[in-house]
Amino acid sequence: MFKTIKKLFRALRETEALHGLLTWQPVQHFIWPLVGPVIAAVLGIAGNVPLLWVWVSALASFAFLTHGLLRLNEWIDRTSADGKLDIVEPTIWVSSDESSDPIEIEGVQIGVTLSNRALFPMEFTVDKIDTRFADRVGTTKNFANKGGVIAPNSASHFRDSAIQMNPPRPILERKAYDGQIDVTISYGKLGGRRFLVQRNFSISAFIDPTTKEMHINWRWI
Known part of the structure; x- marks a missing residue:
């Protein structure tokens, strides 16, 4: 035997x-x-x-x-799904108190834009995501889900939990805030997440106090 x-x-x-x-x-x-x-x-x-x-x-x-x-x-x-999911760029969503003068940032969510370059749906799961904005980090990880399915030749977004700015930070003229995001994602065909993609981004962002538009500069690290 x-x-x-x-x-x-x-x-x-x-x-x-x-x-x-x-x-x-x-x-x-x-x-x-x-x-x-x-x-x-x-x-x-x-x-x-x-x-x-x-x-x-x-x-x-x-x-x-x-x-x-x-x-x-x-x-x-x-x-093949290998290499068909890209982490394209970081994204930032800001919660602000517009009643204050100057306007203050109360919370920030940092995430990434994902792109599926395959001809079939792509399933993904975020294995790790760590974010920092100014001198604050996201400590509470409350996710309704940590993944999803991206349609063929389409894009999607994933956000980390909100970073609470305590105390709130004023939006000043040309005042830039530095941040960082580290993310690792497993992906593959439906039911088979066999591949990994990992990116680290350094972010510099400022908000125009007049138009409330956010301007982001980023680079891979």
Whole structure:
């Protein structure tokens, strides 16, 4: 019994090694396209086929194999979720008291914009999100949910819990506030979140006290 199990595991390891070798990019790009022409040439010469037809069959098999490998790679790329979810940029939502003079910031929510570049819906879950604005951090994590589904070729947003500004911060002319967001997301096809994407952003934001428009500068760190 134990010998049979040992043989089975050995066969599985050999199969995985063979699969890794056959799908290795140098093998796919250089070896596989030559297999067909070589086999065609050997069979043609062994069967006393005229060399002209051996040459034509070798060229045809090379063309068929390279075209087939190209289409196979395109199909794999279209159906794979790997690298198809992007964390595009940070976003900020501000809660302010407009009755005060000057207007004061009472709370801030920092989040990210997510983009699904795949041709199929993408499921995601936020594994980690930490945010900071000015000298305050989000300490209470109250999420109705920590993920969702993004439609094909669409975008979505995810926000961290609100950061309470206590005491409130006044919105002053050209007064910039620094912040940061660190986020890690697992994603994949529906029911199969097998891939990870992680981004850290440094943020500098200020609000125009006249128009109440927020201006954000950010960079990856």
